[in-house]
Amino acid sequence: MFLPQTAEYGLRAMAQMASRGAGVSVRTKDLAEQTQIPAHYLSKIMRRLVAAGVLESEKGHGGGFRFARPLHRIRFADVLEACGFEIEPNRCAFGLGQCNLKNPCLLHPSFSELNGAIRQWAAKTTLQDVADGTTPIRFVPGA
Template sequence: MRLSSMADYAVVTMSAAARHCGGRRVSASQLAEETGLPVPTVQKLVSRLTAAGLLRSSRGVGGGLKLARPAAAITLADIIEAVEGPIALTPCVDTARHDCALDSGCTVKPHWGIVGSAVRSALADVPLTRLSEQSR
């Protein structure tokens, strides 16, 4: 399993935003500069992260971006789902999809939900505070 580049960049962006937590607001261009990501990429991520309720954006003088809730209350699962959607390891866990050739007789299909829940739970156990710590 591998995260998409956008999910990875979202984690990097949120970690940078968390380091400003409690301080002044930060702009998307400042986050881009701090992370080394292109400004358009950060702007796209900020839009998704704001829509998911992880960032709060204010316009005007003194405006900018802030975490929408404390960093300790934001998890790796929250960030990944903001960019990728619900965490599901295989398409067959989506009950609306029936495009698998093995769908009718698959003995593993009933278990993928359990596996997906375990993965999501593991990601939900990693708070943003941990991701935003400076490495030693």
């Protein structure tokens, strides 16, 4: 996998929650069991998602987490960013100073396309798509 563990966990947990519907409240312990994520570690991730405004939490008896807004308004990018994973737009692997269209690095042609594809995927895919089991974006190799 190309995602850091934390980001993958975050996405996995949100996908699991999304599959239950938008309004349901979930406890960390249950979610940890269902997703096979270490409970205490998941707890940290959930807090990051609360801080990012993706989730809301309620303490105490009967508490738990629920989505802070409708599923179609929670993009993968939101989840990934909350987990500390961000795809830098103007970064090429050659990485010597700035790299842009006017002053492209050697790897620019190869990289920018892939980089852009990943960013689009993260920006266009939402938890609603997970709930629906659909794919909003398609990659067509060749051409």
